[in-house]
Amino acid sequence: MNRYERPRAGLTIALPRADRSIENFAVSTPADFPQKVDAPLNRIAFAAAHVVADPLADGDPWLDAAVDWDRTIAFREHLWDLGFGVAEAMDTAQRGMGMSWPQSLELIRRSVAAAKPRNGLVFSGAGTDQLAPEDAKSIDDVIRAYEEQIAAIESFGGRIILMASRALARVAQSGDDYRKVYNRVLSQVKEPVIIHWLGDMFDPALAGYWGAKDSNAAMDVAVEVINANVAKVDGVKISLLDKDKEIAMRRRLAKGVRMYTGDDFNYAELIAGDDQGYSDALLGIFDAIAPAAAAALVALSKNDGETFHDILGPTVPLSRHIFRSPTRFYKTGVVFMAYLNGHQNHFTMVGGQESTRSTLHLAEIFRLADAAGLLRDPEQAVARMNAVLAIRGVGI
8 A cells, every 4th residue: 555545534524526416435544744844855845825814804805805914924834844935925825816915015024024033935926016007007107016015025124026917917018018127127126036927827917928928929038038137036937837838948047047837737747857957846736735745845855756756646636626727716725725724713715715616626625635645634624624515505
């Protein structure tokens, strides 16, 4: 019996199927993944972390982003314990889907402060979301918005992930406008940044980013900008869910510039790499599968590729399901995993986003998490799954 042919935990749960029948699903024992990692890793791995909502806040959930700061920071401590860096205030934290710039800045301030005493790695998203796309009249407006956010984050001692800009996508007329904005902004940063190329499957407002609808033409502009600013660029995170495009871009980057995979469909093989290189990682799915990902990365650092793939392989179907189209709603699956595994005591999200995935979708997350050995307390996971099912009218 290998690690993924685990014995049953002696528990069953009634889960709905697509044909409206009910399956009596037998729950497995969890895999023995670590909750803390001290071993050095040979990949840099960031987890883009979610925010924990405050379910008892007196406000309008669609309008007010009420955050449970203590549990939100506790989850980041969990990620640091597992050897991950935290990619803060990114789309996984519902940036632009419930979390405004002022709220995101408060999140960044708290996260950077929490990281310092434990020497935790944290890079934070700087974008232009204080500037409504329809209010942007020129690329100078976009530059000023980037400068404002970068200055605010750097004032806390934070490092920058330069996020894609909806306003820039709206006002830019060509690749030259992207060159002007990025060259200007990069010339001013205090420390090298990670550039984030977020595809329109994650945010439809970013269609045609880098000044071209064709992704190969867009890549030409992005690579030119990055390679012209090597001293100011730590790396690039590409989120196109296309492994061949990531590999092609990785091979074009100047020496010393890292490729951080953002491919939540093919991360295992991209991190493992090939004879011409590998990708580091900056992934939303690492929020949900952190213990498995940490164990896999420890194995990889010991040149044990077989164990690396044995561990990460079963997580890939879970990730592909969580990130299925419409991909922008993946945050619901990430938070649901945190709820099942006891990192928060409720399944409430900022902006009421817990409603963006169906009951069948959540039931399949439970099955796939079980198959990957990721339900760390089966009794708790069953009780919480049953609570969600009951609210949605299953089994009553």
